Amino acid sequence: MRFNILFFAGFMLFVPAVSGAATCSRANLTRCLDSACALNIGSNPAARCQYCGTSAAGVPDSTMRNVSVGGITRYNISARELRNAPTDAGARYAWATRKCLAILPDCTADDVTETYDTLIEQSCRAAGVNAQMESIRKNMVQTKSATVCQSTINACMTNDNKCGANYVNCGVDSDFDKFFSTCGIDALGCDEHLSTVRKKLIDDREQIKKRAADALSGIVKSYQDTRNSKLKSTRTGCDSGTLRDNCIKTVCSRNMANKCDAEHPDETAMATQLCKFYDTACATLK
Numbered sequence: 001m002r003f004n005i006l007f008f009a010g011f012m013l014f015v016p017a018v019s020g021a022a023t024c025s026r027a028n029l030t031r032c033l034d035s036a037c038a039l040n041i042g043s044n045p046a047a048r049c050q051y052c053g054t055s056a057a058g059v060p061d062s063t064m065r066n067v068s069v070g071g072i073t074r075y076n077i078s079a080r081e082l083r084n085a086p087t088d089a090g091a092r093y094a095w096a097t098r099k100c101l102a103i104l105p106d107c108t109a110d111d112v113t114e115t116y117d118t119l120i121e122q123s124c125r126a127a128g129v130n131a132q133m134e135s136i137r138k139n140m141v142q143t144k145s146a147t148v149c150q151s152t153i154n155a156c157m158t159n160d161n162k163c164g165a166n167y168v169n170c171g172v173d174s175d176f177d178k179f180f181s182t183c184g185i186d187a188l189g190c191d192e193h194l195s196t197v198r199k200k201l202i203d204d205r206e207q208i209k210k211r212a213a214d215a216l217s218g219i220v221k222s223y224q225d226t227r228n229s230k231l232k233s234t235r236t237g238c239d240s241g242t243l244r245d246n247c248i249k250t251v252c253s254r255n256m257a258n259k260c261d262a263e264h265p266d267e268t269a270m271a272t273q274l275c276k277f278y279d280t281a282c283a284t285l286k
Helices: 026-037 047-052 089-103 109-126 133-140 146-157 173-186 191-240 242-255 265-274 277-284
Strands: none
Touching (some): 026 047, 026 089, 047 089, 089 109, 146 173, 191 277, 242 277
């Protein structure tokens, strides 16, 4: 059984701390991970290594695989979910990590690494296996190319249940960091590219935000230009008197029986009076 660990010790070094963020309870995190990785730990000190370390430690006793570790059950992965847990040790560790980070949202992949790697190493020594997590990852995880990692993590980040296609769900840095943590965990073999991939995704997000801001500015400017153009045209019409004259012509044409001809000056006077509001409106523009 090949060891496939899906999260990496240095991953969260590239994620900035969020000011005021809640503190992870590492005791509860350990309880949660133990519910998947330390079954029957009381009688089998090698359990953590066998379940979530390396196949070199051997296979857990099949008759004991469903024995619960007990503890505070609200922090445990349920027995029903455990039935679908991967059998590969590394894949199980990554699976358990995803489950526990969902149960304990204040915790990160970095907390998992710092809290649980040492426990797995101790368990491996109990099994007679000298397993250092860092060297195991380096030697046994197949490293993927930067291009593949970029594509894989980008597809994960732009999923509708993460940041979304236009990073609409990641306007806040803490949301971006949370989703990147999850996507980084799933990106097997991409640990050495995480810093580069993260920087590229941040650049992409900033470009999208800039394009959105530019588009908004363009819309605002268009309205301003249209308004200024109309205002300029109105002022010109006011200064020349054409706005009032056109109003009088329109009233005469549409509302006066004799179209304000020379023989009916009373119609012209009435039309002029009706269009007098132009004089008032134009006075406010001066």
